Amino acid sequence: xxxxxxxxxxxxxxxxxxxxxxxxxxxxxxxxxxxxxxxxxxxxxxxxxxxxxxxxxxxxxxxxxxxxxxxxxxxxxxxxxxxxxxxxxxxxxxxxxxxxxxxxxxxxxxxxxxxxxxxxxxxxxxxxxxxxxxxxxxxxxxxxxxxxxxxxxxxxxxxxxxxxxxxxxxxxxxxxxxxxxxxxxxxxxxxxxxxxxxxxxxxxxxxxxxxxxxxxxxxxxxxxxxxxxxxxxxxxxxxxxxxxxxxxxxxxxxxxxxxxxxxxxxxxxxxxxxxxxxxxxxxxxxxxxxxxxxxxxxxxxxxxxxxxxxxxxxxxxxxxxxxxxxxxxxxxxxxxxxxxxxxxxxxxxxxxxxxxxxxxxxxxxxxxxxxxxxxxxxxxxxxxxxxxxxxxxxxxxxxxxxxxxxxxxxxxxxxxxxxxxxxxxxxxxxxxxxxxxxxxxxxxxxxxxxxxxxxxxxxxxxxxxxxxxxxxxxxxxxxxxxxxxxxxxxxxxxxxxxxxxxxxxxxxxxxxxxxxxxxxxxxxxxxxxxxxxxxxxxxxxxxxxxxxxxxxxxxxxxxxxxxxxxxxxxxxxxxxxxxxxxxxxxxxxxxxxxxxxxxxxxxxxxxxxxxxxxxxxxxxxxxxxxxxxx
Numbered sequence: 001x002x003x004x005x006x007x008x009x010x011x012x013x014x015x016x017x018x019x020x021x022x023x024x025x026x027x028x029x030x031x032x033x034x035x036x037x038x039x040x041x042x043x044x045x046x047x048x049x050x051x052x053x054x055x056x057x058x059x060x061x062x063x064x065x066x067x068x069x070x071x072x073x074x075x076x077x078x079x080x081x082x083x084x085x086x087x088x089x090x091x092x093x094x095x096x097x098x099x100x101x102x103x104x105x106x107x108x109x110x111x112x113x114x115x116x117x118x119x120x121x122x123x124x125x126x127x128x129x130x131x132x133x134x135x136x137x138x139x140x141x142x143x144x145x146x147x148x149x150x151x152x153x154x155x156x157x158x159x160x161x162x163x164x165x166x167x168x169x170x171x172x173x174x175x176x177x178x179x180x181x182x183x184x185x186x187x188x189x190x191x192x193x194x195x196x197x198x199x200x201x202x203x204x205x206x207x208x209x210x211x212x213x214x215x216x217x218x219x220x221x222x223x224x225x226x227x228x229x230x231x232x233x234x235x236x237x238x239x240x241x242x243x244x245x246x247x248x249x250x251x252x253x254x255x256x257x258x259x260x261x262x263x264x265x266x267x268x269x270x271x272x273x274x275x276x277x278x279x280x281x282x283x284x285x286x287x288x289x290x291x292x293x294x295x296x297x298x299x300x301x302x303x304x305x306x307x308x309x310x311x312x313x314x315x316x317x318x319x320x321x322x323x324x325x326x327x328x329x330x331x332x333x334x335x336x337x338x339x340x341x342x343x344x345x346x347x348x349x350x351x352x353x354x355x356x357x358x359x360x361x362x363x364x365x366x367x368x369x370x371x372x373x374x375x376x377x378x379x380x381x382x383x384x385x386x387x388x389x390x391x392x393x394x395x396x397x398x399x400x401x402x403x404x405x406x407x408x409x410x411x412x413x414x415x416x417x418x419x420x421x422x423x424x425x426x427x428x429x430x431x432x433x434x435x436x437x438x439x440x441x442x443x444x445x446x447x448x449x450x451x452x453x454x455x456x457x458x459x460x461x462x463x464x465x466x467x468x469x470x471x472x473x474x475x476x477x478x479x480x481x482x483x484x485x486x487x488x489x490x491x492x493x494x495x496x497x498x499x500x501x502x503x504x505x506x507x508x509x510x511x512x513x514x515x516x517x518x519x520x521x522x523x524x525x526x527x528x529x530x531x532x533x534x535x536x537x538x539x540x541x542x543x544x545x546x547x548x549x550x551x552x553x554x555x556x557x558x559x560x561x562x563x564x565x566x567x568x569x570x571x572x573x574x575x576x577x578x579x580x581x582x583x584x585x586x587x588x589x590x591x592x593x594x595x596x597x598x599x600x601x602x603x604x605x606x607x608x609x610x611x612x613x614x615x616x617x618x619x620x621x622x623x624x625x626x627x628x629x630x
Contacts, residue, residue, distance in 0.1 A: 086141040184220060354399050465483075478504060533607060
């Protein structure tokens, strides 16, 4: 009966879907689009607290090669879900059907990545490869789920290059369960009805032209009209819980992993041996964290109750490996033996933070939080080289859900200021008469600017590490003669690494007649020029602050004398500060540059000024000194 009701609700849209001729698409929707969604019907029906079915019917016209990705459908599932009625059709430009999807056309493969050894997750994939543009594809499928922790996010215009002719979203849910939802970016008010104890929520968008891409914007602001939905009550493989508040959601995850932090007696004895006579809680944490890094390794394990329940700490002791949940739980277990309280914390290891006023389990990683008397220490338990207390770009500056015996607590992980994320560089350049250079470079990276280099030195060595470094250099033609890295001691829990390079740079200076032209900033040039926008709609967001400081000493060949130096530049703006100057010192010229850009969030109206600031930095970085041959 509910299925019939659903079909009746969407009957007007199905009438629209009877013709898929490209010519019937309004011209303003086709203009500059890569693809047009002709018809998209998505429904999510909650049959019971522990069962739901998502139904998808999508018709997309692919206008050019850039739109090929929309000719592919992927349906992810696991042991708590199953895919039904996966069908597809291919139409030519006139809307004539030319192919139907066969069962043999549908791939059914594991969705795990290279680092995931144990995984319940799978994906069904179907792809209509067709070379004659434009063409249209149609997909239908149902996904039955027995894990109702996740309700769908409806984002019909998920890319700027995608136009929408007609898209509808329907949620059908028992009135006893209700629905929490968030409407975003002008999606339009919900149409709600209730009959026989069943609530129906409907949203629809029509005739959405492509959007202008806006750089440096929050995800939720950039995704176009959207509806986020979430459950009040849910069931995951017989484990019932509530997501109505962060407290209740955290309580569920705490209870799901209760008593899985027990260690065998031999492991407890080993913990006490590692701690020794240490009484300072911080030192206990540091010792056990180092032991964790030395004795375990990370392996992705997407098994268990929806992938959310940790394997027991005793299993980690036995196997020597675990995923983020298992390693965090194991560290928690060791700290408990040592008399130190800690809590696991769920976090999103992506650029998309959770919405603090909309509880939802949109997390994909777990870390450990250790409250101490004077501070709180955060531990990334999957890393074999991270310093205790440092989160970095992976999990820093975002919200995390602490799972405590009293329920969940939403907190913020550490944020790193622009002065802490530093790149401090000293360079000595010896130019010859042909403009080639022998260069010695010493760079000190700290905070988030150290992250990639630290990871590279832990994961690579020798020629592999050398090739990685060469690829990151911005010089046109050079040889990397020698290189070395040295990890520094953290200062106030901010890690650092020092890099030493020896280079031979060809054509560091260009020759023209009896003159030599030298670009004074060859090693850290600013190349970021945001595109000009006609009508920016959203705030300008710079998420990671940093400080770059360079001192470059150029030794000039004896046969050349200085003719001209760049003028000093000083920029002080609401987005950051920039200074650069070049001075003559004896037989050398010394170039100094400093750029400081803190995190910021500015109104859309400030965007042209930000673009202008970037252009001025790039222009100053292209400055040249001129020398004349005697």
